[in-house]
Amino acid sequence: MSNFGNQLYQSLMMGDYSGEGDLIHLITDEEDESATKEEFFSDEIPILSVRNTVLFPGVVIPITVGRQRSIRLVKKAQKGDKLIGVCAQRNPNMEDPSWPDIYSVGTLAKIIKMIVLPDGNTTIIIQGKKRFKIREEISDDPYFLAKVDYLDESFPADNKEIEALEQSLKEAAFKILQLNPEIPREAQVALDNIDSTSFLTHFLSSNINAPVESKQRLLEINEGIERATLLLEFMMKDIQMLELKSEIQKKVHTDIDQQQRDYFLRQQMKVLQTELGEEGSEKEIDDLLAKGKKKKWPVEVAKHFQKEVHKILRMNPSAAEYPIALNYAEVMVELPWNEYTNDNFDLHRAKRILDKDHFGLDKVKERIIEYMAVLKLKNDIKGPILCLYGPPGVGKTSLGKSIARALGRKYIRMSLGGLHDEAEIRGHRKTYVGAMPGKIIQNMKKAKSSNPVFVLDEIDKISSDFRGDPSSAFLEVLDPEQNYAFTDNFLEVEYDLSKVLFVATANSLDTIQPALRDRMEIIEVTGYTLEEKVEIAIRHLIPKQRADHGLKAKDIQFSREAIVKVIDDYTRESGVRSLERLLGKVIRNIAKSIAMEEPYKKKVTPQMVRKILGGEVFDKELYQDNSLAGVVTGLAWTSVGGEILFIEASLSKGKGKLTLSGQLGDVMKESAMTAISYLKSKSEKIGLDHRVFDQYDLHIHVPAGAVPKDGPSAGITMLTAIASVYTQRKVKSKLAMTGEITLRGKVMPVGGIKEKILAARRAGIKDIILCKKNQKDIDEIEDIYLKGVTFHFVEHVQEVLDIALLDELVDESVQFTFESSYQKSIES
Known part of the structure; x- marks a missing residue:
């Protein structure tokens, strides 16, 4: 039974409650109108605000009163003339409304009976008497009290339009009752006995299936013909909805299982969409075909798309494969096939953008400008695979965004940290539940361009497990000779990635698969000075x-x-x-x-x-004097920039034992062993007695022992320190050095020159010894960073010792004494 049918039947059966007895009957309009004319209504009445209800004159309704303000009002009225004004709330959810929260037009009502329920709420049965409009708000405590103006209705007498409207309203009401077979026949008979058009409009307005706003609109209309016309419009809409539901219900079987029930609901939705003019599944497919005609895809892809769409047309929309097939067609049509953005070839503008966004990083900027220059001259170049390698926080990721802005291309960023499923790159096959394309294709769809700047962030943090190796899946993506025909498992057709400018970022190259690293152009982004x-x-x-x-x-x-x-x-x-x-x-x-x-x-x-x-967190090393033998200043590169370090060597009586301390790595230990071996082999040339190596223990220490140290930079530093302590010769003041050595005494080049030199300048170093092959690194450093430093480029260890060791002894009284079996025999 519909909402309208329930309300109409209950209202018709309730009628008007009169007297103190139990008999309920329907008051005729003549009785109601005569009673209204005979009674005198005061213009100052208490106002009761009600939710989700609009009271009309002549209509009897029950109302449950729960708010303290409303209970006080009802009890006061029950003891008096039993008349109250009833106004609907604008917002039914408001617990404590004020004057602006209720409608100004309401209905005067008489309390017929009041029932106090066990839970404390009070139910009253009231009958509407006359419409009014609030003229003046007198008080809102302890309840609403207002002065009102009563509203009269205008219904022309003996008007054929009124008669026609009355007959139409009754026919519409009968039609609604017929569409609800559960309503008893007596309801139709009672409705037919209503003769007054005014009461008929009020009664039907109270019971139509419409929101409070619509019912309030009917209550506020003074013109009878206008109200009846609007009421008839509301009822006709209700009839159309009931007829539509009845028509849908006839199309399906009454005894249906779960699958038939789903089909029924879809049919309902389809009919409703058709009536509302909304798009159905056929409309979606038509739109896909229309979009497909506008795409610039290859012939093979176009044929494949047409084949997939026609396959969808033959499917039942309730089939499990239908949404997957529809999603596949939508992905194909939304991908940018041969759709490119125009590159901006203004190289001066690009340089200004790169310089504005990032200070330094000259090599990277130069490489980007070179790429743009070639693209400008050739107008077609396979996208290079750039890998920006460097420590965190130096601007690798933001540099990709600047590249996109300089080129005027779309920007995509894909984070690869923790990626361990190959399907994230290549996508899932359509046979899997929840299949979807890989992130490469998804991001291309998002970019709506076939030539974006695609940043692959943290490519060194890709992991692998039983679901595959994502880094191997990238071999095809990042190979300029293969990615013109990239195949996604979900897409199943080749997609061209050759015009994409891939920019990868990495903090370490060690964890990148060698084959993948070989496909990328490594550009080192060093730390800032x-x-x-x-x-x-x-x-x-x-x-x-x-x-x-x-x-x-x-x-x-x-x-x-x-x-x-x-x-x-x-x-x-x-x-x-x-x-x-x-x-x-x-x-x-x-x-x-x-x-x-x-x-x-x-x-x-x-x-x-x-x-x-607060207090300083870090202390920087400063140069110490050369008053002690065996202390030499070295230069080291760290992930946070360059630093100076001190290598200390000391001798003590013993049997030639070597001790290394300072948490040294394998490379530095090997450098120490190499330095000692070289000095032993060249002891006579350096002016050392070879017996000193056998009868004195050597201890080499690098301070700040809690900090791990490793790298091929301290070879010549260790050799100089050992030579100084053995010869007791002073080391040149304010001198630092970096370089590796071989057993033959050759000095090998090392990296991190710029950072090391800046660290030396901050420490007050004036002379720096470097391998001659590192001179090319000096040429790339700005002159302002080299001011005040003298460089000594060497190829052999002997050159290092000639520069570093002075002829002056630290302490001339220090003499090495040796004991040998040969000397003892001579003395005896």
């Missing part, structure tokens, strides 16, 4: 943090010395992430002072930095 970090802080980090914390340029300024202090004493990194965090901490301290209106210094000094950030 102190000078570069200062410029980055001034140009990028400080303005960004200042804006993030709501400050303006006039509110805070950093001195260059303060920035250097933050970098030197509080960070130990290659990039600038920690630097940015610490600068943000300083700026937050200033922001707090501004917000609390406390006095503060606008210029940040090193003293302020120490006060805000």
